[in-house]
Amino acid sequence: MNVNDINQIEMNEASTKDRYFSIIESLLFVSGEPLAYKEIASIINCSENYTKDLLEEFRKKYELKDRGLTLININDEYMFVTKSENSDYIQKLLKTNSRQGLSKAALETLAIIVYRQPITRIEIDEIRGVKSDKAIQTLMEKELIKEAGRKKVPGRPIMYATTDEFLKHFGLENLNQMPLLESFIDYDKESTSIEEETTMSVEE
Template sequence: MNNKRRIDQTEIAEVSKIDTYKSIIESLLFVTGEPLSIREIGTIIRCNERETLEIVKEMEKDYKNRSRGIKLISSNKMLQLVTKPNNSEYVQRLLKTNVRQSLSQAALETLSIIAYKQPITRVAIDEIRGVKSDRAIYTLLEKSIIKECGRLEVPGRPILYSTTEEFIKYFGLDSMESIPSLEDILNNFGEMSKNLKSE
């Protein structure tokens, strides 16, 4: 009898521990507003990758409950909290604007590189920016502003990225041909610099 009671208490403690982890992960995702990697989350909650994945699977089951207004997106070991699509009309009423959030500086930098250099690999983007672009790419993919458009025929066959029709709509362009050339941008920037110096 005592053994059974100990087992029950152990199980209760384990469930309570998992619920605590789920609560922490939910807070992390809510605060950042950006996708977080399983590895990053595991480091913060001090769990290995396998344990973190198990907790995330439990969270995914929780969020499948129809009464929840948010859902958990899991892709390529990256997690993000988003509102349920069928609630977008009401979210839009609250914001009184399009539900698409403005892009972060990192996402804009990454998108600019893709727009002018497409098709391009993540490694090439990282080299141009000088920092990792995984999170920015994930955000742009989630917003359907970019897409995977094949693989580069080199060892490892890295994924190639390009812009989508949503990119054109997002920036109010008529077509991809409407994007100003890099030369025009540089010339305009040069003119602006001269005018500022003359003032």
């Protein structure tokens, strides 16, 4: 096999991949929901392993800075989400404010569930120091958390955990991408220190 033959094969492979990328992009756009790579493999008539390799290569293309979308993988299901750095402009289009989506109580409750799941309502209340019934209800309605069985203690209280919708909402592929809890603790200490300094300056 000469050099020209090798180049022709490489060109054909590149052309084939580009065609698959085009098809997959259309499928994900029309679906609007996460698609399992096995389902995509069935549609494009390719092996599951080859399809997964295609998707991972396709995902890298969307990591480029000039793209407005990114392709994420949640439990072997792929979907497009907008890049977080463009959220301010998207909010202007939708005329919404992300801070209005969840109250401070709901965000506090969600953070506790994220890092302590599965966890019961009573345990959440003990950490927050106040009741969390309404916050939990809000998070359940938004499908950011779910019931995750019952704890094997007297009364068998319901335990709560995050959902795939939570990952999708915050643009995460898995919980391992969450910042370390220590970073929040350090930030909280720093914020408290700044507030104290500001208060002292005002009093002076």
